[in-house]
Amino acid sequence: MNRRLWLKCSLLGAAGAFAASASRAGHAGARPRVLIVGGGFGGSACALHLRQLNPGIDLTLIDPFERYTTCPMSNEVIVGLRELSSLSVSRRGLRRAGIAVIAGRVARIDSKRRRLQLAGGATLPYDRLVVAPGIRFLWDRIEGLSEAAALRMPHAWMAGEQTALLAAQLRGMQDGGVVAISVPAGFMRCPPGPYERASLIAHFLQRHKPRSKVLILDANNSFPKQPQFTDGWQRLYPGLIEWLPVTQDGTVLRVDAGRLTLFTASAAHRVAVANVIPPQAPGELAPASGLASDHGWCPIDPQTFESTNIPGVHVIGDACIADAMPKSASAAVSQAQHCAAAIHAVLSGRSASESSFDSVCYGRLSPTLALAFPGHFIAADGRIVAPDPPTPALTSLDAAVAAQQSAAAEQWYAAIRRQAFAG
Numbered sequence: 001m002n003r004r005l006w007l008k009c010s011l012l013g014a015a016g017a018f019a020a021s022a023s024r025a026g027h028a029g030a031r032p033r034v035l036i037v038g039g040g041f042g043g044s045a046c047a048l049h050l051r052q053l054n055p056g057i058d059l060t061l062i063d064p065f066e067r068y069t070t071c072p073m074s075n076e077v078i079v080g081l082r083e084l085s086s087l088s089v090s091r092r093g094l095r096r097a098g099i100a101v102i103a104g105r106v107a108r109i110d111s112k113r114r115r116l117q118l119a120g121g122a123t124l125p126y127d128r129l130v131v132a133p134g135i136r137f138l139w140d141r142i143e144g145l146s147e148a149a150a151l152r153m154p155h156a157w158m159a160g161e162q163t164a165l166l167a168a169q170l171r172g173m174q175d176g177g178v179v180a181i182s183v184p185a186g187f188m189r190c191p192p193g194p195y196e197r198a199s200l201i202a203h204f205l206q207r208h209k210p211r212s213k214v215l216i217l218d219a220n221n222s223f224p225k226q227p228q229f230t231d232g233w234q235r236l237y238p239g240l241i242e243w244l245p246v247t248q249d250g251t252v253l254r255v256d257a258g259r260l261t262l263f264t265a266s267a268a269h270r271v272a273v274a275n276v277i278p279p280q281a282p283g284e285l286a287p288a289s290g291l292a293s294d295h296g297w298c299p300i301d302p303q304t305f306e307s308t309n310i311p312g313v314h315v316i317g318d319a320c321i322a323d324a325m326p327k328s329a330s331a332a333v334s335q336a337q338h339c340a341a342a343i344h345a346v347l348s349g350r351s352a353s354e355s356s357f358d359s360v361c362y363g364r365l366s367p368t369l370a371l372a373f374p375g376h377f378i379a380a381d382g383r384i385v386a387p388d389p390p391t392p393a394l395t396s397l398d399a400a401v402a403a404q405q406s407a408a409a410e411q412w413y414a415a416i417r418r419q420a421f422a423g
Contacts, residue, residue: 031058032347035116035124037106037285038132039063039091041070042317042332045420046130047099050340054347060100060124062116066091068421071190072329072361073413074159075197078167079204081367087159093422109289111310128343130305131291132317132332133283135189141279142182142252149257153274157189169273170201175209177272180262182252184279185219187297189318189327192224192373194277196363199229202237203366215269216243217262219251225363225371232365232397252276282319289313297321302379304342304352305335314339323384325377330359330412333419355379362409369402370409 034050034057036043047061069087076082091101105119109129116124137155139146145153156166170179179201183194198214205212222245223229233241244250254263261270286292291307293299298315300307302323305314316339317332325331334357342352360374377384417423 031056032127033058033125034060034128034130034343035126036061036130036132037063037116038134038283038317039065039068039094039101040132040134040317040332041329041416041420042336043130043132044068044094044336045333046132046316046336046340047094048097048420048422049337050343051097051099053340053344055098057344057347059098060102061091061094062102062104062106062118062124063091064103064105066103069159069163070329070417071157071159071193072416074156074163075193075200075364076367077159077163078156078170078197079200080167080171081200084160084164084167089417089421089423091421097422106285109285109310109313111289111313114312126312128312128314128347130314130316130339130343131285131289131307131319132315132336133285133319135280135318135327136283137278138281139278141184142276143254144257145255145276145278149255150276152257152260153255153276155277156275157193157277157280166273166275170204173209173212173272176211177209178213178215178269179205179273180215180217180269180271180275182262182274182276183216183218183220183223184277185246185251186279187327188277188280190329190361191326192361192363192371194218195223195226195229196365197275198241198243199233199237199363199365200367202233202240205240206237212272213239214241215271216241217250217252217264217269218243218245221245221247224373227395228371228397229363229365231395232369232371232402235397236366236369280318286315286319291315291319293321302382302384303355304346305339306342314343324386325357325359325375325384326361326373328359328361328373329416329420330361331357331375333416334359336420357384360412362405362412364406364409365397365402368406369397369399370406371402372405372408 036047077084107117107119154162154166156162249264252262281296291298298320300320307313316335318327345352357377362370364370
């Protein structure tokens, strides 16, 4: 998505604003106060990394929930390969690191006074604020879709109760039924996720409900690593997965939750299980606070992740416009670490360093085969870009490599939990 290009002089201005903030905090004789809103992968990783870099900062993380359920690996829960409880992490690791954790919701950001107001009325001052609000669902983009409808047509795109609901529906369906997955257009969390989900559901059906099938109704015309996914589907699950892109009437325009029917422009699909993933936008705090642009996502300076709309506020994770970087847990952790380093640098009287980012995530084709999605990115000319030429797309699945990547996925998940939650 296009956005304005920022010249190098703007980076110097950002560093100067950082330094001015640090000077004010130091002049007042108080430790710099940094508040972090949102305790997912991005917010929690930022808090931990900033604490490691600067033990002297007065650091507080604010999130409504005492425990966080990770979206990575949640597709495995849906098909019975993993327990939902195994995805749950607490805030104990953050507290052990000396980070104050407040269970609460933020009502508003007073950027002029540099204060947060919590839903209960309390206010918290800050010198620097990091906002990691995640996503919210745009229910009204599909006629008939709502939070109530999601009880019949679960999205399972925020792990937890919805994950368990979709798993129960899958177990309870009669053999011979169709499991539909509706994929939205536009930016979304974990772009490979729907296709991993289709793969694992096909594996489940093949073993437990072999007369059933998976129907992917896709508002897009392509998806990540499409050749390897489709080759894997043909090898592993012949005839079990049908993919209808936007050019083949794959866009869901309306749903009838009571009848479990999904409507496209020219067809009605009545199914046994409907997994409808809604279109997405940043969490509500972003537009309510003026952090989001007119097109819905949050523009940032890629050197510091400071908002270009509100000085002194940084936006990381799914909500920010990170250009070439995907919206994924791994990308959020990488952004969080660089944001923390930038805040530490300027609070110490130094300029933020040049930024480069690495991320990797995995999408399973089966319990023993996975595809890796690595990425390397740099900040250049006000954008985050992938500097290396794209690797030519493989047209077929390498089973030996996929088996190695399946083992690597488990190691990656354990590592990213440590990076974000210290446990």
